[in-house]
Amino acid sequence: MTKYTIAENIAEAQTLPGTFYTDAEAFVRTRDAIFSRTWQWIGEENLVRNAGQVYPFQLLDGFLEEPLLLTRDEEHKIHCLSNVCTHRGNLVADHPGQVKGLRCRYHGKRFGLDGCFKGMPEFKEAKNFPTEADHLPKVPFKQWHNFLFTAFDPIAPLDSFLGEIDKRLFWLPLDELIYVPKISRDYLVKANWALYCDNYLEGFHVPFVHEALGNLLDYGNYTTEVYEYCNLQLGIAKKGEPCFDLPKDSPDYGKDVAAYYYWVFPNLMFNFYPWGLSVNIVKPISLNLTKVAFLTFAYGDAPVEDLVGSVLDKTEREDEEVVESVQKGVRSRFYDRGRYSPKMEKGVHHFHRLLTQFLNQ
Numbered sequence: 001m002t003k004y005t006i007a008e009n010i011a012e013a014q015t016l017p018g019t020f021y022t023d024a025e026a027f028v029r030t031r032d033a034i035f036s037r038t039w040q041w042i043g044e045e046n047l048v049r050n051a052g053q054v055y056p057f058q059l060l061d062g063f064l065e066e067p068l069l070l071t072r073d074e075e076h077k078i079h080c081l082s083n084v085c086t087h088r089g090n091l092v093a094d095h096p097g098q099v100k101g102l103r104c105r106y107h108g109k110r111f112g113l114d115g116c117f118k119g120m121p122e123f124k125e126a127k128n129f130p131t132e133a134d135h136l137p138k139v140p141f142k143q144w145h146n147f148l149f150t151a152f153d154p155i156a157p158l159d160s161f162l163g164e165i166d167k168r169l170f171w172l173p174l175d176e177l178i179y180v181p182k183i184s185r186d187y188l189v190k191a192n193w194a195l196y197c198d199n200y201l202e203g204f205h206v207p208f209v210h211e212a213l214g215n216l217l218d219y220g221n222y223t224t225e226v227y228e229y230c231n232l233q234l235g236i237a238k239k240g241e242p243c244f245d246l247p248k249d250s251p252d253y254g255k256d257v258a259a260y261y262y263w264v265f266p267n268l269m270f271n272f273y274p275w276g277l278s279v280n281i282v283k284p285i286s287l288n289l290t291k292v293a294f295l296t297f298a299y300g301d302a303p304v305e306d307l308v309g310s311v312l313d314k315t316e317r318e319d320e321e322v323v324e325s326v327q328k329g330v331r332s333r334f335y336d337r338g339r340y341s342p343k344m345e346k347g348v349h350h351f352h353r354l355l356t357q358f359l360n361q
Helices: 018-022 024-033 159-168 193-200 305-329 346-360
Strands: 040-044 053-059 066-072 078-082 117-119 141-144 147-150 177-179 185-189 223-226 230-236 257-264 268-273 276-286 289-299
Touching: 018 193, 024 276, 024 346, 040 053, 078 141, 078 147, 159 230, 159 257, 185 305, 193 257, 193 276, 193 289, 193 305, 193 346, 223 346, 230 346, 289 305
Parallel strands: none
Antiparallel strands: 040 147, 053 066, 066 078, 141 147, 177 289, 185 289, 223 230, 230 257, 257 268, 268 276, 276 289
C-alpha cells in the first residue's frame, strides 16, 4: 500500500505525485478512508417536508452506493436510516412518498418511521426474536440551516466542517435561500475527482484560464484562509463590479467582496454571492470520471439566470477543459511531483495534507 506524504511547510513541500490520480488502489482507498468518514450532502430539509414522508436515495451513487432513507415521523422528527430490510436485505422503500409506516414488500417486515421494528409475519416460532438487530440501523445525520448531511463514521462533528462559515457569514439569511432547479445542472468531467478539487482550491489559474471571471475579480487581493476541515478563498471585486453590502460587524467590512468560496473536505464547495449560493458537489464515479453537481440557491426573486447561465457556466466549462488536460498530463512518465506557490496554493496544500492524513491512518 503506497503511503503518501506532504510536508507541513508549504515553502518546502512537493505536491501529490502524478501517480496518485491514476492509481486504482488509491481511488478505492478513498472510499472508506475519506468519504465514509466525512459529511456528505443529502439535500434540502423539504425532501421530507411533512409527517409521514419518506425519501429513499443512494449516497454518492456509483461510488459509495449506500441505500439510505430519510423519514419524518409523526412528531416531525427527521431520521436517516438504512434502507435495507434486516430480514433478507431487500430495499424497504422504493419511491418518495407519504406513508403511515415502513413495510418491506418482500416478506412484510414492518418498521416505524424511526426505523424501530414493528412486526413480522410467520415468526411466532422464532426464538430470541426480535432483537436490536431487527431495527433499521440509524445513520449519523445532521442539519445545517435548511440542508441535510450524513456520514457513516464521522471523524468529527459537522460543526468542525461547516462552523467557520457561520462564524464569518452570520449576517447572511441562509434559511431564506430558495432552490432554482432551472439553472442547476450536472457536469461530467473526464478526470479524477481530486484533480477537480485541486483546481477549485486556487485562484492562481484565474488570469490564465478564466478571462471573464478575471475581469470581475481583483487578482492582486485574492487570499486564502485555512481552517481544520475547510478553507476560504476570498474573491475581491474590481471597482464597479457587483459585491456584498457588508454590515459593520462583518470582519470584512470595508472590502468589496465579490464572493466567498468555501471548500469543505473532501468534496463540497459553497460559493456565496450577493444574489445567493452555488453548491458544488464533487462525486467520484470511477478513477478518471467525476460528476460535479451545481445546485443554485437564490434569495427570493433575485435575477440570477443571466449570471449563472453565462459567467458561471463559462467558468465551469473552462475548468472542465483544463482539469481534463491535467489528467492526461499526470499520466506522463516524465512527470512526478510539482511545488506549491506559498501565496496562491495554500488551499491545494491543505487539501493534500488532509488527503494523506486520512489515507495513512
